[in-house]
Amino acid sequence: MRKFVTVFTVLGLLFMVSVLSGGNVSAQDVTPDHVDSSSALVKGLHTFWQYTGFSNVTSGNLIMIVVGLFFIFLAIRFNYEPLLLVPIGTGILLGNIPFVEGFQIGIYEEGSVLNYLYFGVLKGIYPPLIFLGIGAMTDFSSLISNPRLMLLGAAAQLGVFGTFVGAMAMGFEIHEAGAISIIGGADGPTAIFSSSKLAPHLIGSIAIAAYSYMALVPVIQPPIIRLMTTKKERLIKMKPPRAVSKTEKILFPLIGLLLTLFISPTALPLLGMLFFGNLMKECGVTERLAETARTKLIDIITILLGLTVGASTQASVFLTSQSIKIFVLGAASFIIATAGGLLFAKIMNLFLRKENKINPMIGAAGVSAVPDSARVVQHEGLKNDPSNHLLMHAMAPNVSGVIGSAVAAGMMLSFLM
Amino acid sequence: MRKFVTVFTVLGLLFMVSVLSGGNVSAQDVTPDHVDSSSALVKGLHTFWQYTGFSNVTSGNLIMIVVGLFFIFLAIRFNYEPLLLVPIGTGILLGNIPFVEGFQIGIYEEGSVLNYLYFGVLKGIYPPLIFLGIGAMTDFSSLISNPRLMLLGAAAQLGVFGTFVGAMAMGFEIHEAGAISIIGGADGPTAIFSSSKLAPHLIGSIAIAAYSYMALVPVIQPPIIRLMTTKKERLIKMKPPRAVSKTEKILFPLIGLLLTLFISPTALPLLGMLFFGNLMKECGVTERLAETARTKLIDIITILLGLTVGASTQASVFLTSQSIKIFVLGAASFIIATAGGLLFAKIMNLFLRKENKINPMIGAAGVSAVPDSARVVQHEGLKNDPSNHLLMHAMAPNVSGVIGSAVAAGMMLSFLM
Amino acid sequence: MRKFVTVFTVLGLLFMVSVLSGGNVSAQDVTPDHVDSSSALVKGLHTFWQYTGFSNVTSGNLIMIVVGLFFIFLAIRFNYEPLLLVPIGTGILLGNIPFVEGFQIGIYEEGSVLNYLYFGVLKGIYPPLIFLGIGAMTDFSSLISNPRLMLLGAAAQLGVFGTFVGAMAMGFEIHEAGAISIIGGADGPTAIFSSSKLAPHLIGSIAIAAYSYMALVPVIQPPIIRLMTTKKERLIKMKPPRAVSKTEKILFPLIGLLLTLFISPTALPLLGMLFFGNLMKECGVTERLAETARTKLIDIITILLGLTVGASTQASVFLTSQSIKIFVLGAASFIIATAGGLLFAKIMNLFLRKENKINPMIGAAGVSAVPDSARVVQHEGLKNDPSNHLLMHAMAPNVSGVIGSAVAAGMMLSFLM
Amino acid sequence: MIHFLDVVNWSRIWVITIVGYSVVFTALVLLIFVFRLMPKLLNLHLKRRLKKEGKIVEADAGEEQYIAGEVNAAIALALSLYFNEMHDEESNIITIKRVERRYSPWSSKIYNLNNILPPRR
Amino acid sequence: MIHFLDVVNWSRIWVITIVGYSVVFTALVLLIFVFRLMPKLLNLHLKRRLKKEGKIVEADAGEEQYIAGEVNAAIALALSLYFNEMHDEESNIITIKRVERRYSPWSSKIYNLNNILPPRR
């Protein structure tokens, strides 16, 4: 229930934004041009007033501040992706403090601290470092033990390519469409990296859309799963996964790195770092480095990335009809991706013998909103049969979805950069 | 006793510096112009000798090396701000190793490692990151439970504005005066940030002055406190503070951020980061990020900031009459700030009912040399009545002094940038 | 046995490289110039194919990928310097993924993530930060308690200067020769720092050579030790070292810093940071900073340094006859350095009274491949007399070798920069 | 934004879509292929080594080991417990007790307290 | 430095001083205002919620909770103990015992010792 309220609030808010701002928000400069106050003190007070936020605030700023507070509220109250929504939400507040240009405050002003920190977003440096940490914290065993489930992670990339076509249809320029499409990959760092290369002016909108919907996966996916699977399918129990040896776990990042990057070299910064991090984790002799990569390093980058991505939503840049369209496309992309995964799982079942049949619900985990979409599957599985634990099975499409979206992003970069 | 010796040594040393250097230190180049040694080996030895520190040392370098060693001594022997004085002291040593230009050694030489690390000081990037960590380690409860004590933190900013007038009177250019005035805020990062924006050539002097006097707060404040308060006042016991709920602690950084930044947007890099750090600490869902911000991140920045600020005191740049004047102004600013806090506390008492009266000594904690000035107050309180614990009450003006100086710095930037 | 196999494999591989590549590897572009496919889909597939690694791979890439995998194998299987060889090995893989220019993938392409991370190598920023961490983890007690053993660390720098002469004789340009010579110092960060200043185009080859031979110290040194010492010498037992007071340990970095940098100011970035780190460790009041410097900070830098140094071995740049020569010189330099240390120890014994005689084997530890060369000495000592523990005695030349190579590198920079 | 639907080169769009989607599949299918093959290769290797060392290769050495269903369930349960959102509901708990710990805008001393005091909770 | 007192635009200086100092006060006064109001608002909210849920709003629910004086003192004492400088006086203690731990200018192996050995002290 609570979750539905949340969704409706988000959508209502977004609608309000578009209505209120009317596509372009104009500054409500309340400062008169000439002040004929004779006293120097009044003049000084006037100068001070001119520089305050109260004097320069626009309705756009206020809307965005409300959005920022709402993000923080979601994170604290409902525990929706707090490590991302708290920094992003605070960033939105900071980015929408009204200011006069020329004092090196705004994120788009050269020489400001936010601008320096934003450099890592703009040049696509932070996302690979996040992937390094993710690699160092991810266990790919489930995927190694049941490789064919990787196909579901590939199938869910329908979200990416479907959104690409949709974005073109909605009138976006081709590079913009390519950047927007990666929202369908349900990977924040991948989406930010692609945007930074293809459409830097959309980084803010794309990132906010991606993270918003990822936070809402537990709300978005269950109805689609129920719509697209039969009761009988939802009851399928799967064979427990095979145990995986240490050698296999060491070979996985090495083979994965070479194979995927030979196919899509443009995915090198993302997949190279992901597999490097995983190798450090699994090889057993660099635990110290892996530990740093998955704790302090990823924390520092998460703080800086979240804060500056949030701040990049400065109302004057962010509140455009484009942002609204991107939010609409984002919602569609998550639905398409989920459907793609579910559908492919059902198709796979047509070709599998009875004892090997897979529970098609795990296809939904292919969107790679790790681990939430896998948890959703586990949840739905238990609802239908309290003894059917699907979590481990769902982790395979879940992590392969990450690799899949990075390859898809690499393809977009190859064709459009 | 020991502490008085320390103060006199510092002052004596500073006096010696001005006498010895006479305002401009000249290089004592002992190298003759022409060496007619026929042997290539002698020539080689000569070339080597020309590049050594022994050949290029100036009296200024030696003075600064003694100062650096003295800082390190203070830190180790008396535990005066060791985390700052050890890096700064070592930085002073490194900055005053005599060298020949052209080998990318000096902090002011383009391409040197120190120069790259100094970038974060020069562009004001390090101070906000320090504030992020500070926010993540600060508990604002005392201030939330007794908000009216915040006024003392405002009152102590008299140190800032008094120093501004003083610096103008001593002939400083207006931007320089603005930068120097922030020493009165008793906040290292705030002072460095303001200098980097208003008078980058004074960063070294201002930072060294600020940190020196902050280390000496336990020596500077007690006599002023005793001078300006009566025995009866020093005995006042205050009502224990109210308990604070978790919601209040979460709302504090959000409201604080919006309110202070709407008033003074130029303080955004400092206060934005401070409140962001505090939100991460208090919100309860990002403990992992807060932990990193207040440990490894602040440590790394502290090392780099301290070392490069120290190294920026290269004698040829640092040993000027300006530096002496800045040190004199710094001493004055700490005295004025302390007096401002004490005086305002006494004024407040005129308007308060008997049971609500505050112990005016806690006004001294408004200078915000956290937590040392609060400890000084606690100490003085116990001297007069061994059962009167003022520490918690003193923490409120103490932390509000940080916010106060950041707002004051923001005002200076608004008017002078 | 296993170790000999390893050495021969390395040498065989290197030989193969030179034969196969013939000094210049040419791209085997399998893509025909014109494709008259009428269908857009085939054209699209063709475009995709043109960008894949399969289409652009060169024999050089394949050779380097094998080398990278071999490095990773050595690290995991034999535990040879895993913290360095795993990142470097993975870096070699990433640097040799074949790609088409223009997509910001390669480490030498402006705007690529690897290029940004490589900045810290190219400008010599990472090595001093590594030295900071090393200083914060090194205990110099053994050296303080028996200072005359420092001479062995000086003597082993014969490796540096011998290699310099050798590199000139092999036809290298003088700056290149200076950079190459530092391989003889057996210190990765020092070698990378010197190369970045003297011959940036050789950073990759020099770093790979240095780290390779350092990993192979347990294979290289024992035969030389046995060749150059008599059975009787190897049995010498040494007086236990004197205990060291805390004051001495604090004074060591301070005096060391001032003394060595006055002699060789160009070594400031390396030795300044090394002694700064050690001061933080020993002074007792900045344990928090020292802890960060020797854990998370050095880990982060190690990851970035290793990965980018590895990636800088892009076949088109790396596989030249120069690299082969550098590997040959590197092998020679380690042998000369070991011999230099051993020989000087024997000479010292001529002047020492019987009870003070040193075991000449510890001279081999002067090459400073810490702590492996000291372990080799310990090992050899125990072989000859199971009660003769030389490890602690060997640590003195071992750590002084680090200081010695940094001074030597400083001299090279003074003469050649 | 000035591009109109009829101006867009739709054949290019479809090519990117089809080639892109296919390549993602290809990449993962290749990975599947390798990782279905690997256990057999590793096993072969193991068998050979065991033979060399004169040890008896047991009949079931080649069989894959599966994780029992109950273990699976137990793990999943433990995980779902961890994954559960645990909201601290508002409770007027006295939180002032650590008022002055850890604070220091410019003071370095208090940094060290973190090392002395027990970790937070 | 070439500015002389009589050249300086002193009215500007005083304006900055007065406006600046006032603004600092204004900012903190606004914060005071908000935080004096807040407990009342939160309390109101709490009361309403309790009412809705049918629970009895106790008479003392609205009263602010104070930290007892003794607790206060105990905390302050504990703190002052922590804050005290504890100097390790020079003592010729044998410190060579960990000679070779942790060291490694280029060797990566020793890094790992930190993970194996117990933390320093």
Place this chain on the structure above:
Amino acid sequence: MIHFLDVVNWSRIWVITIVGYSVVFTALVLLIFVFRLMPKLLNLHLKRRLKKEGKIVEADAGEEQYIAGEVNAAIALALSLYFNEMHDEESNIITIKRVERRYSPWSSKIYNLNNILPPRR
């Protein structure tokens, strides 16, 4: 690479070599000099202070303390144990048990598990 041996200014090479090697020695010899002197200076200081404080300066106060040979050996042994390479030989151990711990490409929730779960061995 176009430099030939006869073009190289060999006298310069030898100067760099000899001066460089000598300077390395000089630097370390100076350090040796200082650190041979230091214990005497510190000891002198200690004696003087003890005298001032009226304490009896014991005869053996000036003697250097040596670490006993057995201690030395014990330490070296302990160290060599630590330094030994401990290879984890391949063993088909079930490692799937922590399948979903710690993972999260974009999800922030799982980051927090590291704080809750015990550290990885």
